[in-house]
Amino acid sequence: MKSKFYALALSLGLSSSAFAQESRLAFDNSKATPGRQCATMDVLKAQMAADPSLAKRMAAVEDQTKKFESTSTSNRSVVGAVVIPVVVHVVYNITTQNVTDAQVAAQIDVLNKDFAKTNSDVTLVPDAFKPLAANTNIQFVLAQQDPTGAPTSGIIHKQTKIASFSSNDAVKNSKKGGSDPWPASSYLNVWVCNLSGGLLGYAQFPGGRASTDGVVVLFSSLPGVASGPYSKGRTATHEVGHWLNLRHIWGDASCGTDLVTDTPTQQTSNYGCPSFPHVTCGNNGDMSMNYMDYTDDACMYMFSTGQAARMNALFGAGGSRASLLNSSGARTTRQLAVATAGGVASLAEIRLYPNPATQTLNVSVPEKQAATWSVKVYDLSGYEMKQARYDGQGRVAVASLPQGLYQVVMSDGQQTIRQRFQKE
Known part of the structure; x- marks a missing residue:
């Protein structure tokens, strides 16, 4: 069991002032160590002080x-x-801060691999923690439809007169030199800027x-923008973990709790690339390779099963981020308004099952039209997975695909329909 010392204001019976007093130890400690x-x-802490009702909502x-x-x-309830x-709001002052769309796409790819446990460095997880390394069941896609229903790339580039931003949320406000968010009920807003x-x-x-609501990351933390210990995209993985209700693994207190049962209690944050085991708080070794520690990008490569359950709770019955499941942001306008006249299959008639799939993915196009459809499978970076073959009779062989999330592109020459499925 983890220590109850760090309980946050969201735990019943604690005030925001008590939260601030407990967590101050960790803030002071983390700033004393470069990294x-x-x-x-x-x-x-600032939001708690400004809005007393926040503690109740978080509870x-x-x-x-x-x-x-x-x-x-x-x-x-999450299936x-x-x-x-x-x-992604790219808010830049000078050209070097204006990251490219390709670099943004690379960041989305890092997120998807990290959250699906398909990152290549997951093999470095120590044997003691290998059974706990988890596919979180969560994936990310750049929005294809904006709040008005218009097609979009999901990337906004906006130049600002502000040389750099702090943690005061100015980057989220166009009147303060930032970029206004899209509705939080339908999108994850990510701001990329100079901090x-x-x-x-x-x-x-x-x-x-x-x-x-959302996530803010330093522009040079995206993959391919710069070099250094924090340039492989894991800053976004860490911050999205927070957005999905994960705490720092050390609980922001000496031997504190991150509210997850399968992550070892550890004394404080780790930096650099510590060797395993680094024993603290009577554990068998810190889980320093967890995305919610402070280690270098190259030395963090797992979420735990308990963390995955905690994140998925947000999308369960009554979950605070469940509205994202019904967002139209991941669907194109064409998908939402496929013609139904003249014998053309409607989107409602096109179904992929089973989803998730392991061996064969069935495509429920009308039987008489099955041979007229082309069906191709792509990963979320847009690379065609040629090993996934359509037999012309409504079946796609997917056994050879690695685990993860994919997009099926179906066309009959008159319309193109895109749908996603998970390979287990």
Whole structure:
């Protein structure tokens, strides 16, 4: 059992002032050691002070999380992969900060691999933790439809007069030189910008205001933008973890709790690339390779099963981010308005099953039209998976695909339909 010392204001019976007093130890300690700097807990502390009702909303999130975690896996309400539409706001002052669309796509790819446990470095997880390394069931796709229903790339480039931003959320406000968010109920907003003071990023936990909901990361933390210990895209993985209700693994207190049962209690944050085992707090070794620690990008490569359950709770019955499951942001306008006249199959008639699939994915096009459709499978980076072959009779062989989320592109020459499926 983890220590109850770090209980947050969201735990019943604790005030925001008590939260601030307990967590201050970790803030002071983390700033004393050079390395990764995440301002998420500083932001939470400020939000708690400014909005006394936030503690109550976060306590409700925790109550729903506990109920979800106590439900058997087979009876949980989240079925199949959770696909989250993402809008990336690139807010730049000078040209070097204006990351390219290809670099944004590379960041989405890192997120998808990290959250699906398909990252190549997952093989480096110590044997003691290998059974706990988890596919979180969560994937990300750049939005294909904006809030007005118009097609979009899911990427906004906006030049600003502001040289650098802090953790005060100005980057999320166009009047303050930033970019206004898209509706938090339908999109994950990610702001990419220049951050001051050595800050790598920060996020807002579930329960906060919709107008500031999302994730902020330093532009040079995206893969392919720069070099260094924090340049492989894991800053976004860490911050999205916070956005999905994960705490720092050390609980922001000496031998604190991150509210997850299968992550070892550890004394404080780790930096660099510590060797395993680094024993603290009577554990058998810190899980320093967890994405929610402070290690270098090249030395973090897993979420735990308990963390995955905690994140998925947000999309279960009554979950605070469940509205994203019904977002139209991941669908194109053409998909939403496929013609039904003249014998052309409608989107409602096109179904992929089973989903998730292991051996064969069935495509439910009308039987008489099956041979007239071309069906191709792509990964989320747009690379065609040629080993997934369509037999012209409504079946796609997917056994040779690695585990993960894919997109099926179906066309009959008159229309093109895209749908996603998960390979297990």
